[in-house]
Amino acid sequence: MIRCNSELIDPIEPRLFDVDWSRANGYIHQSGMGRGGAHILKFSGHYVVLRFFLRGGIMRKVNRDRYLRLGEKRSRSFREYELLRWMNSQGLRVPRPIAAMTAPTGFFYRAAIILECIPQARTLADILKEGPLPNGMWSDIGKTIRDMHELRVFHADLNCRNVLIDDADRVWLIDFDKSHRRKRGRWMMQNIERLRRSLLKERGMAAEFWMDDRDWSQLVTTYQASHDGRIDVSAKQA
Structure with missing residues (x-):
């Protein structure tokens, strides 16, 4: 499932969450930031950050990117997306969220978020x-x-x-x-x-x-x- 915000990019391309597709189409500007879970993309004239939700610590060795499904509203990506939207409405200097994704895999899900890239x-x-x-x-x-x-x-x-x-x-x-x-x-x-x-x-x-x-x-x-x-x-x- 994907949730989108049309304030910066409209329409958003859902396949931007697929790194291989983005790389094949020349959208990848920089990769491997922050434990390898983030990429800067250039799409539709905008630089955006694609960040995957990855585990850290010991858990990372056995479960790199899966989280227990507790409902879409409680997913990591959707919660951050909604919080950022609200903070932006309050005038805080935080990145504007562009899209959030959850991908169910049985009892678990994987997640990613696309954010405005803060220039310079x-x-x-x-x-x-x-x-x-x-x-x-x-x-x-x-x-x-x-x-x-x-x-x-x-x-x-x-x-x-x-x-x-x-x-x-x-x-x-x-x-x-x-x-x-x-x-x-x-x-x-x-x-x-x-x-x-x-x-x-x-x-x-x-x-x-x-x-x-x-x-x-x-x-x-x-x-x-x-x-x-x-x-x-x-x-x-x-």
Whole structure:
């Protein structure tokens, strides 16, 4: 089953979910990103991202891409598709979803999603290996995350490779697999801490990494000062 959004490409070509077909027709622009599950395609004058839902960790060795069928609305691809559509309607800088697919295989299903490709954007991790961020950019990142949290969106993997900055110095958030809306709670600061750990990990592996305590403090200060004040980190997690 395929769910489509005609805002960017109309009509969408369902066979774009078939990598062999896309490659044979010259639509593949770049392949093998992020554990091999993502491809950049150029179709109908637009660059889009085709991402397959793949398992990680030990489970990946025995089951690479199948998930238990619990109804189409609960599939990984359809849930991310609907969440992205809603976040776009709220003005958040996240990719526009173009199409989502589920393919049943007995009691299981495989899934994929096609998203708008953010033009001229790079990951926060890659940018920090080359030099410091422009003035105010750490604050912009903090505000962007707070805008997401104000809408009660939990990002399941908020790390420095899922924060993008484009050539106009705009901050984008990507990869909302397993993300969802929930009540306010400690998870909000846990999201922030997850981002911090990923930055420290990248810094530990890089010859140069342009981030220090003042940069992080700027992000957190702006995050906590935005909108309705500081987060109550003692609130009960939903």
